[in-house]
Amino acid sequence: MNFFSSLLDVSEVVLDLLLLVFLLRGPIRKHLMFAVYVVTALAADLVDNVAYYRLGWRSAAYYKLFWTDRTLLDLLLFVVVIVFTYEALGDSKLRPKAAKALGVILAVALILPFAWLHGHHGKQYGFFTNRWFMDVSQSWNFGAGIMNLVLWTALLSNRRRDPELVTLSIGLGVITSGAAIAWGARQWLAAGDRWLVDAFMSVTHLIGVSVWCWVFRPKTQRPGNAVPPNALTTPS
Numbered sequence: 297m298n299f300f301s302s303l304l305d306v307s308e309v310v311l312d313l314l315l316l317v318f319l320l321r322g323p324i325r326k327h328l329m330f331a332v333y334v335v336t337a338l339a340a341d342l343v344d345n346v347a348y349y350r351l352g353w354r355s356a357a358y359y360k361l362f363w364t365d366r367t368l369l370d371l372l373l374f375v376v377v378i379v380f381t382y383e384a385l386g387d388s389k390l391r392p393k394a395a396k397a398l399g400v401i402l403a404v405a406l407i408l409p410f411a412w413l414h415g416h417h418g419k420q421y422g423f424f425t426n427r428w429f430m431d432v433s434q435s436w437n438f439g440a441g442i443m444n445l446v447l448w449t450a451l452l453s454n455r456r457r458d459p460e461l462v463t464l465s466i467g468l469g470v471i472t473s474g475a476a477i478a479w480g481a482r483q484w485l486a487a488g489d490r491w492l493v494d495a496f497m498s499v500t501h502l503i504g505v506s507v508w509c510w511v512f513r514p515k516t517q518r519p520g521n522a523v524p525p526n527a528l529t530t531p532s
Contacts, residue, residue, distance in 0.1 A: 318512035363429035434479035467507035474500025
């Protein structure tokens with residue numbers, strides 16, 4: 297792990313921790329599923345970094361742990377997009393039907409890794425191998441990216457759309473698009489040439505989390521009855 301990669305990893309942990317602190321200050325109840333993702337992401341980053349230095353990146357145990365963490369996070373992110381899409385519908389009459397459709401989409405996403413991805417390259421390869429994990433991550437990120445477009449459609453069709461949800465979806469789009477592109481490019485590169493796409497995925501993830509931190513940052517509010525210091529008083 298070179299200095300740049302270490303810097304990205306540390307930055308990711310710091311931003312995840314900062315985001316969690318912001319969530320705990322209030323909006324955690326409103327975005328409970330999102331908070332579950334953030335907590336899991338922070339825990340996964342810490343565990344992966346410890347395992348990297350204790351086991352070494354060539355260790356089979358480290359690879360299994362790393363890929364398990366990554367795919368779990370990708371699945372949780374997919375679920376977060378589903379939940380946000382449902383929330384974006386607000387009081388729309390289509391909400392009950394949309395809930396059923398979103399449930400079907402989630403079920404397909406869960407079944408897909410154990411059906412089509414087992415050998416869609418023309419070669420059979422086992423479950424829970426590096427190649428299988430990579431394909432699962434790519435498919436879930438690609439699916440989350442498509443669902444994020446559906447989320448945008450729901451937000452735009454709702455006149456009472458939540459500005460906070462709009463900005464959260466921007467962060468989601470950056471993260472899922474960056475991951476889908478990186479996982480796809482990784483399959484065409486030799487092991488020694490993958491550092492660039494890995495860095496690209498890390499940077500896009502940091503950008504997305506930074507957007508989320510900006511959304512939940514503490515807001516300073518001026519008291520309702522306070523008079524601005526530069527206000528002019530009207531003589532009686």
